[in-house]
Amino acid sequence: MIEGGLDVFFEAFLRKDSVFFEKRTLQTPYIPEIILYREEQTKQIANILAPSLKGDKPSNIFIYGKTGTGKTLTVKHTTKKLMEAAERENTPLKIIYVNCKLKRSADTEYRLIAHLATELGKSIPPTGLPTEEVYKAFLRALNTQKQNYIFVLDEIDQLINKTGDNVLYNLTRINEEAADSQISIIGISNDIMFVDNLDPRVRSSLSEEEVVFPPYNALQIQAILRQRAEIAFNKDVLEQGVIEKCAAYAARDHGDARRALELLRVAGEVADRKNSKKITIGHIDEAEEKIDRDRIIDIITTQPKQYQLVLYSILSLNPNRNKNMFTGEVYEVYKSLCRKTNTSILTQRRISDILSEFDMLGIVNAKVISKGRYGRTRDISLGISEAILPKIKTLLEENMRV
DNA sequence: GTCAATTCACATGAAAGAGACCACGGTCTAGTG
DNA sequence: CTAGACCGTGGTCTCTTTCATGTGAATTGACGA
Numbered sequence: 001m002i003e004g005g006l007d008v009f010f011e012a013f014l015r016k017d018s019v020f021f022e023k024r025t026l027q028t029p030y031i032p033e034i035i036l037y038r039e040e041q042t043k044q045i046a047n048i049l050a051p052s053l054k055g056d057k058p059s060n061i062f063i064y065g066k067t068g069t070g071k072t073l074t075v076k077h078t079t080k081k082l083m084e085a086a087e088r089e090n091t092p093l094k095i096i097y098v099n100c101k102l103k104r105s106a107d108t109e110y111r112l113i114a115h116l117a118t119e120l121g122k123s124i125p126p127t128g129l130p131t132e133e134v135y136k137a138f139l140r141a142l143n144t145q146k147q148n149y150i151f152v153l154d155e156i157d158q159l160i161n162k163t164g165d166n167v168l169y170n171l172t173r174i175n176e177e178a179a180d181s182q183i184s185i186i187g188i189s190n191d192i193m194f195v196d197n198l199d200p201r202v203r204s205s206l207s208e209e210e211v212v213f214p215p216y217n218a219l220q221i222q223a224i225l226r227q228r229a230e231i232a233f234n235k236d237v238l239e240q241g242v243i244e245k246c247a248a249y250a251a252r253d254h255g256d257a258r259r260a261l262e263l264l265r266v267a268g269e270v271a272d273r274k275n276s277k278k279i280t281i282g283h284i285d286e287a288e289e290k291i292d293r294d295r296i297i298d299i300i301t302t303q304p305k306q307y308q309l310v311l312y313s314i315l316s317l318n319p320n321r322n323k324n325m326f327t328g329e330v331y332e333v334y335k336s337l338c339r340k341t342n343t344s345i346l347t348q349r350r351i352s353d354i355l356s357e358f359d360m361l362g363i364v365n366a367k368v369i370s371k372g373r374y375g376r377t378r379d380i381s382l383g384i385s386e387a388i389l390p391k392i393k394t395l396l397e398e399n400m401r402v
Numbered sequence: 403g404t405c406a407a408t409t410c411a412c413a414t415g416a417a418a419g420a421g422a423c424c425a426c427g428g429t430c431t432a433g434t435g
Numbered sequence: 436c437t438a439g440a441c442c443g444t445g446g447t448c449t450c451t452t453t454c455a456t457g458t459g460a461a462t463t464g465a466c467g468a
Binding site: 403404405406407408409410411412413414415416417418419420421422423424425426427428429430431432433434435 | 438446449466
Binding site: 125126127129328348349353368371372373374377378 | 408410411414423424
């Protein structure tokens, strides 16, 4: 495109009407002033945390609920208010929020402690130190001043599944070693069964209090969407039934409000791109497809080469569908593919793991079945909609050539 | 026909290795006064 | 004399391999009716 053309384009873009008024209210980091249908939970959490304002140690809290039920939102909201109150009263209090799922941030014991220590002003190198050392540095940081600490560990189940419950044990025990400071932990998890697998000592101290977030129902999601849409969009851009449809989609998926909001936002973007002044029900369908496609394409292109080879093997086995494939077949195709592309061949053990990861990502459906005399294997079928298969296939082919 | 044993083709777990990345402390080197 | 370059050691972390053990039902074969 020539320079002048670009200028015109940007100019036009700026002047173009948008359905959005304030888009960020539909995005994840946004915290509304009023959180609908979570009064009960907010009150509970506030009650439990309140003692920290008097310098006492609040109980540890364990919070669970499915994704998109407002756990993180509510906790962030309440802790923020708590922090404000503490500042007014001049109470020494520090609240640190950590998302344990973020790769390279806090998904191992070392990194979690390092992250916490960094938040306390002690910078720790990303690797290289014995974990013991990191704990010491962390303790020193804790003890520099007399203070109450509240650590919010989001998606804590991810961390524990990976590294075991040592971390939590150490953290809960640190209270005894930290002379002047007291720490409380708020653990947030999607997985309700998670606590059951914990070491009993850890369990009893971590879940001194428990707060449960039930899924929203369709009506509640509608109300939430309305609340946000009010600010997010210009007046009268929503066609009749749009909100209802968004809510219905999300409710079908165990009441995930985040999904619903994303759907609405993307629908708005689609409408914008089409220069439509209104968001129609059709846009929602398109948005849903787009989200799906983007998600899968994103996953696929960021996977390492070996994963892509495995996926390609599955794809090339797919044409004779209406019959599912098994691990052994996939592995055979994969092996020949490796030879063709001059890639080192991984063991079947590894492929087995990769397949189960694909299953978790929703790219394939893999179920372990027993074929009796003919052994036990995974029953694999594609979990991607037919429409985008060709695109993915060419994408993979391009990537493999490199 | 019934029932337990067998058997297949992997699944699943645990442990350990390879290799990348990094910090730290000690040693060496070259530049400075 | 000192700052910086350059090791060697020891640590984490991810991806893999190796070895070991587990598993569920179709099949088999013995057994009794």
